[in-house]
Amino acid sequence: MNTQEKLDILSADAQYDLSCACGTKNPLEHRKRNDTGDGWLYPTTTASGGAGIILKTLMGNRCANDCKYCPLRAQNDFRPVALSPFEMASFFYEFQLKRPLLGIFLSSAVMGDAEKTMGLLVSTAEILRKHFRYKGYIHVKIIPGASRASIDAALSYASAVSLNIETPGARHFSKLTDRKDYQKDIIDPLAYIGKQTGPGARYKKVHTSSQFIVGASDENDKEILLYGSRMYSELSMGRLYFSAYQSGLGDPSIPGEQRIDPPLSQSMLQPLLFDEETLGKPVRSDGLLVREHRLYQADWLLRRYSFSYEELLFEKDGNLSLEKDPKLVWAEHHPDFFPVSVKRGTKEQLLRVPGIGPTYASRIVKGRRDSAISSLDDLRFPPASLQKARKFLQL
Numbered sequence: 001m002n003t004q005e006k007l008d009i010l011s012a013d014a015q016y017d018l019s020c021a022c023g024t025k026n027p028l029e030h031r032k033r034n035d036t037g038d039g040w041l042y043p044t045t046t047a048s049g050g051a052g053i054i055l056k057t058l059m060g061n062r063c064a065n066d067c068k069y070c071p072l073r074a075q076n077d078f079r080p081v082a083l084s085p086f087e088m089a090s091f092f093y094e095f096q097l098k099r100p101l102l103g104i105f106l107s108s109a110v111m112g113d114a115e116k117t118m119g120l121l122v123s124t125a126e127i128l129r130k131h132f133r134y135k136g137y138i139h140v141k142i143i144p145g146a147s148r149a150s151i152d153a154a155l156s157y158a159s160a161v162s163l164n165i166e167t168p169g170a171r172h173f174s175k176l177t178d179r180k181d182y183q184k185d186i187i188d189p190l191a192y193i194g195k196q197t198g199p200g201a202r203y204k205k206v207h208t209s210s211q212f213i214v215g216a217s218d219e220n221d222k223e224i225l226l227y228g229s230r231m232y233s234e235l236s237m238g239r240l241y242f243s244a245y246q247s248g249l250g251d252p253s254i255p256g257e258q259r260i261d262p263p264l265s266q267s268m269l270q271p272l273l274f275d276e277e278t279l280g281k282p283v284r285s286d287g288l289l290v291r292e293h294r295l296y297q298a299d300w301l302l303r304r305y306s307f308s309y310e311e312l313l314f315e316k317d318g319n320l321s322l323e324k325d326p327k328l329v330w331a332e333h334h335p336d337f338f339p340v341s342v343k344r345g346t347k348e349q350l351l352r353v354p355g356i357g358p359t360y361a362s363r364i365v366k367g368r369r370d371s372a373i374s375s376l377d378d379l380r381f382p383p384a385s386l387q388k389a390r391k392f393l394q395l
Contacts, residue, residue: 103137220318355388
């Protein structure tokens with residue numbers, strides 16, 4: 001096979017990573033899963049909050065690990081394909097000269113062991129930086145169990161790195177794999193990455209992210225968000241993602257075996273719409289995907305709306321409400337906080353109002369300095385946002 005034929009297989013295998021499932025209203029930020037020849041292009045969110053398209057694929061798809069949520073796990077039957085570092089680097093460099101791309105996301109199944117695979121990923125990044133003089137965005141996926149030396153090498157070339165935490169705690173993690181050690185392979189490397197990229201550290205400009213697999217164990221949202229809030233505060237984590245588990249954890253008719261569902265359908269790969277100002281409304285009724293969406297909404301409250309973990313409200317089962325977004329739930333449980341004055345409310349107070357996000361809150365604060373606001377209609381919000389906010393505001 002030539003490089004593009006290999007990429008067709010490897011990029012298709014990369015589809016099982018469903019991070020960024022909450023897209024935006026901008027179609028340019030949605031995954032491209034089509035027959036136009038650029039199905040390996042994928043949306044990403046930059047450290048500054050903007051979006052762009054990256055080349056996202058795997059270096060290889062034959063994995064030595066046994067993660068039960070992954071169709072590429074060991075013992076499964078599929079066609080093994082791999083690219084050499086120079087093959088990957090040269091293809092990407094030539095490809096990005098022909099069309100604008102934000103950068104490349106370098107990831108891989110664990111081919112042999114963590115160190116060997118990290119060597120391939122780091123070598124690809126090194127070739128791009130030194131041989132091709134590429135100065136754009138390079139995201140390097142840190143392989144679970146990677147040594148500190150390998151992590152340092154990745155940080156020296158990468159714009160961003162990520163290592164998936166997968167579950168909130170060792171008990172849940174043990175249900176997904178028998179080969180990986182939660183503390184040694186996941187938590188210790190995450191802590192080291194946090195030290196190397198935190199404020200004042202050598203690689204403080206390298207963006208970091210991680211991901212939870214939602215629903216693969218019996219974890220609840222309260223556990224996920226507790227771990228997530230601590231990753232932000234203690235590990236200097238830049239961004240968290242949540243990926244709904246799309247395969248059964250096991251088939252009762254086959255004791256001890258993992259049932260892998262058929263490949264994801266096109267409809268399952270369509271992103272949920274996400275509106276920053278309204279914190280979105282799910283467009284599907286699938287419970288697990290709505291749950292994923294609610295976790296993204298709660299994460300936005302923690303990152304962008306100055307909410308603390310302690311302020312999040314959960315159902316009796318420890319999960320977020322599927323019927324209402326978490327910001328609306330908080331507002332309905334705090335009637336004493338409302339209504340917020342449009343003329344005197346601080347930006348922080350306005351951010352607590354359902355339907356108002358950072359953009360609209362800043363617009364109100366700036367606009368009332370320039371001219372008098374005599375009616376809520378003067379705010380010129382979209383009708384849906386204004387309708388949601390109206391009962392929580394006063395002039």
